[in-house]
Structure formats: structure tokens, C-alpha cells
Amino acid sequence: MSNPPKSATHKRARRVKLADVATAAGVHYSTVSRVLRPGFKGRISDDVAERVRAVARELGYQPNAVASSLRTQSTRSIGLIVHDMNDPIYPPILSGIESVLSPDGYAVLVGNTGYGADAELDLVNRMAARLVDGIFLATTRLKDPAVERCVQLGIPLVSVLRQTESGTTPAVMNDCFRGMEALTSHIIDAGHRDIAAIIAPQDLSTAQERWQGVQSAMRKHGLDLPEHRIARVSRMSTEEGERATKSLLDAATEPPGVIICVNDLVAIGAIRACRLSGLDVPWDISISGYNDIPLMDMINPPLSTVHMHLDKIGKAAGEMMLEYLANPELPARTQRFKPEVILRGSLQGVHPQG
Amino acid sequence: MSNPPKSATHKRARRVKLADVATAAGVHYSTVSRVLRPGFKGRISDDVAERVRAVARELGYQPNAVASSLRTQSTRSIGLIVHDMNDPIYPPILSGIESVLSPDGYAVLVGNTGYGADAELDLVNRMAARLVDGIFLATTRLKDPAVERCVQLGIPLVSVLRQTESGTTPAVMNDCFRGMEALTSHIIDAGHRDIAAIIAPQDLSTAQERWQGVQSAMRKHGLDLPEHRIARVSRMSTEEGERATKSLLDAATEPPGVIICVNDLVAIGAIRACRLSGLDVPWDISISGYNDIPLMDMINPPLSTVHMHLDKIGKAAGEMMLEYLANPELPARTQRFKPEVILRGSLQGVHPQG
């Protein structure tokens, strides 16, 4: 009955499978499968179904998802590709996605690219090998081989936060252009004229749209941004923000009146750099961010920024994925969430709300 | 040659499989498998191997991980169960784990329990059904059915951050007792005598150890903590911290001199609550946290706390998992990282470092 105690070898307990339930219930294993499949309405008598269910429960049967996947060609798992989970914009996205997909039995596979373009493609390939049912790509660049690869492989793809140049990918995003344009307008309206900007690589739609938003607002107000008031970061991190800010401050004898940062992390770095240079924020220099990641109201000074509704974006992305999974023929749709300007103490001259 | 264009139906492209490569290379598909398996040193002639590899590359063959898993009974995927990815302690853990496991071809499945005990067990079951090779449990309670279930199922388990009562689970954690004891000692040494504490449910080792650390330090200094200086949170969140702090302030006519919070998020809530009550931190009241999550040096006031080295814990957990995967018979080992007290402006009377 019990296997001989092979030393302390507590080997992986043999799982109960369909056949075990079947023999115990005295039916064929295909019958067990039909009974246990969700959405079973087939031609099985009630008493057999009940008996099978009872036996299955008693034996603690749990279907082997791998075998099921092999047969059905669906793993009920989806991938999420991000730059780095340590960037605070991603956890709410993950949570949102998970909260929508998990009730439907989907599992989420997370992959960090570490900001590497080849890592991105590699992750898509590895996820494809795992037969994920779909992929959320949060690292989408304007021209992105990873997107093309998904299309080529026929894997449903939902781009999160960002969009490709062609705009032909299903996507859920924030309207970064309007957000940054509105924020910049507020800054100008507050009287700022000597404006600097820290911008990010323009191969990401977020970075591009925000930069265009800044430019648009300034143009509308007849202002210009000289080259020495522009700094570039290689990625949106505090370290890069700090470095870029130093270079901005070094590029001219007088510091700018305000630095518009491509996102909050960069803004944090900017605040650090300013402080190290002996500049007080906001008395000597103003700073703004983008995203409104957690705690931006608690830092010193509280950061003016643009709220993204990341949780809503995550949920919406999850729902959009479900739609495309149900109907892959659906035309690509881009859903944009309205950004919300948040004015706080880091900007001299504006009137902080609530 | 090409299939007729079935309307606009861009169906999922048929994947190239072993058999396709085999016929193209003029060998049996088992041979292809042998050639392509990593660690192939079997009895295949060099020229056949080369030919097969060439054909495989040309056809863009990628092995079907699901089929492979079914056969090998290993999915090369591992689960990570957390309360909520939005808690900033988890992303570094995830990143650390992923950075160690991903090079070995493992994928990470993330599950949020939403602080639900039954959700935890459910997640374990769902991951077990997916035949994960191992599970990281970051939600481990002192008595945890999920842990028992893993043991019962024979699934390698590494507990992260927390430990069970018996201590028989492989675990990587911070020494919360010493960390909190040291921090409390600093606080007492700074002259604080009217101390309050916000503690969390004692079914988590982290919460328990920290509370014991506070008590130990106070006992050593001959101090006592009256009941009205103790508040409890149901979970370690800012909201709960705010609520608990209010109740603390309401419980006595005079506010305490310092509130020792079970973690940083709770401390953030405490700062908010104090501010709302018109108390200045740290002039009217001091506050400390635990974890040293990002930005704790940037908030107002900078938070005194204990640094956890979460990234190291994540990496160590990953490495420990690899060990147990390679050798499941290994006795359970608990690895503890040394905490580091970080003194900042939120504590009146201490001397902030660097």
C-alpha cells in the first residue's frame, strides 16, 4: 500500500490524475474530464456526474494545468514585460492587471528587461515558448521589434502606458501630451519664463509626448527653450535625474527658474542635485515631475506633477486583454486616460490645491 | 504551399515543431531533441548535430515549453506570493529573485493575496496545478496552512522576509528583533521616555519580532509601555497607520514623545495623522519606521528607520531556491540579514548620520 520509506526521501507526492478518479468512480477517464470541465453541459447523467465529483473531491483531484495546456493550446497565463519592477509606476499596473485576470484563472508572468532592448525581444520569445495567451508590453518603443514579433507569432498584445509610432497596437495609456501641456501652461501662467526641461529618449511615446507637450505649451505662449536649458537622461531614474540636473546647472551661470522633469523619479534626482548645489526648492528653483507616484505629497517639497491613474490603466489593460483574448479579430483600439495636473509646493508661484 | 487567405483571419501561426526540423534535416525527431537539449553530450555525430542546428535556426524553431514540461515534470517556473505588489517592500524582492532565476531559464509567476489568508492557500493550489517548480512565500504567517500545503505537495518553498513559528521552513529574512531593538535603544538613548508603539498582527514573524525588539530594549532600560501607548493596525499600510495614530492621540491628554511604528508605511500614516492634529514632527512628536523603503530620506521629515537590504534578501532567496531545486533533501536553513539602523530627522534628539 504505502511505498517503503526510502531513507528520508520525501519525494514529490504523486499527483492524483484523471485516471485515478475514473477508476475510483468506475467510469472512463474521459467522463471524468467532461464532468469536471467548467462549462460542462454535455451528455452525462446527473448521478454519474455527482459520483465523479464526490470522488474527485475526496481524492483531492486537481487538474494538471500543463497537460491541459498542451491539449488545449492555451496556458491561461499572460506575460507582463516591464523595464524594472522597482520603478513605482509598475506595481499598480501589475496589481490592476492581476485583479482583473486572476478571477478568470489567468496567471501573470513578470519579466524585467533591465532597460535592454534585446532583453525585451528575448523575453517575448521566452514567453512565446511558454505559450502565454497574451502579453502586456509596458516597454513599448515607437519602433519596437518585440511588438512585431508578437504580431508575427500571433500573440495578442496590449501595450501599456506607451504606444508604437503606427498606433496600430491595442494600447491603454495616459494622454501624456495633454498632461504635460497643461502642467507647463500652469507653470507659465505662474510667471515662470526661464524654463528648463529634462527629457528622456524619444523612442518612448511617453517621453516624446511629454516633450512635445512642453514645447506646445511654450510655443502657445510665445516662449522658446534654448539648447542650454535642455538636458537628457538615458532613462527615467533618480540617478539620471541628478546627473542631468547637474549638467543643466553647469551649462549656464544662472540656474533656470524651473526645471520640468519628464517624470517624478527624475524630479527627485533634480531636487537632490539642486540641494547639493545649495539651491532651495522652490525658493531658488522650481521643479515639476510626472506620474504622481506614491509619496509625492510627502516629500520635501511636495512635488507638483501629473497624476496618471495607474491603477485604472492597469485594470483597463486587463479588461482590454480579455476582450482581445475572446475575439482576436477585434481592431486595435487605443484607450487614453485623462491626466490630472497636481499642483504642490515644488513650484514657486502656483497655488497648491487641497 | 500557403494556406488560402481565410478572410482577414490572421490565425495564430503554426509553430515549428521538432518533427518539422527533423524532416527538414532528414533525421528522426528524437535526434533533433537530443541535439537541441542543453547539456547534450550524447551519441550524435558532429556533422548531424551541426546540420540539425542549422536547420533549426533557419526554421526559427523554438521548443514548446508546455510539451517539454509535461514530459519532464518541470515547468521551470516558480511562484512568488505577496500581499500586494503595491507595498514597496516587494518590488526589490521580485527583482532580486528574477535576476537570479531568469538566467537559468526560470519564469516568475506573481500572485497577490490582497492580505487574504484563504487567497494565500488558493494561490498555492493554483500554482501547484501549474506545476511550478517552487514557491516563494512572502506572506508566511507563524502558523500557515499554505506552508503546510506546500510541504504536503512536496513543492520546494522558500519563505521570504518572514518565518513560521517552528522555523522549519527554508527562509531568508531580516533580523527584525535586533533591528528594532537597536532602533529603540537609540531612541531611548536620545532621551525619549514617553514612548508609544504601533504594532501589527502578531501572526507575522516580522511584526512579532519587531514588537519583541521594542519590548526588549525598553525592558533593558527599565522602561514600561502602558496599554494606552500601544495601538494596533490590521495591516501595515499608511491608512491603518493614520487611523492607529489618531487613536493613540485620542487615548491620552498628552501625546507621546515618540511613536515607534512597525514599518515605514505605517510611519507615513502616523506623520499624516500628527500633522492633521496640528503636531509638528519632530518638534512636537518623534516618529520612526522600519524597512527604509525608497524616498524615506526625501520625505518631510526624513524618516528614521531600519534598512532591510531588500535587494540582497531577494537575491539570496533566489539563490537559496536554486539550491533547494538542485537538492530537495537539503535541511531547512534560515538566512538572516543584518539590519542597519538609519537615523534621520524624524527623531528629536538623535544625531542623523551622513
Add this chain to the structure above:
DNA sequence: ATAACTTGCACAAACGTTTGCGCAAAGCTG
């Protein structure tokens, strides 16, 4: 009572791998 359905279940073929085994051909030993 016979024909034509319907119902309830068993049969068996996939899904795409991995891997023990078998068997030729080739290489070696004496």
C-alpha cells in the same frame, strides 16, 4: 413492433516533448 432519434458513456487519437531501449554499423582486440 419497427424505425428513427436521443442519451450516456467508452474509445482512442491527438497535443509536442524526452528518453530508455534496440539495433545496425563501425572500431577495436588478439
Add this chain to the structure above:
DNA sequence: CAGCTTTGCGCAAACGTTTGTGCAAGTTAT
């Protein structure tokens, strides 16, 4: 050159499901 060992590869059986088909019963219609 006979006998033995090694080498190189094909064969086929798993792994645990899902699902189309088949075939006895049972049911209804004529």
C-alpha cells in the same frame, strides 16, 4: 578475421489532458 565494445541514430512509450467519434442502450414516433 572472429568476437567484442563502442558509436550513432531510429523506435516508441510515456507525460495527463481534451474532444471527435462510435456504439450500445433507452425513448419516442409510426
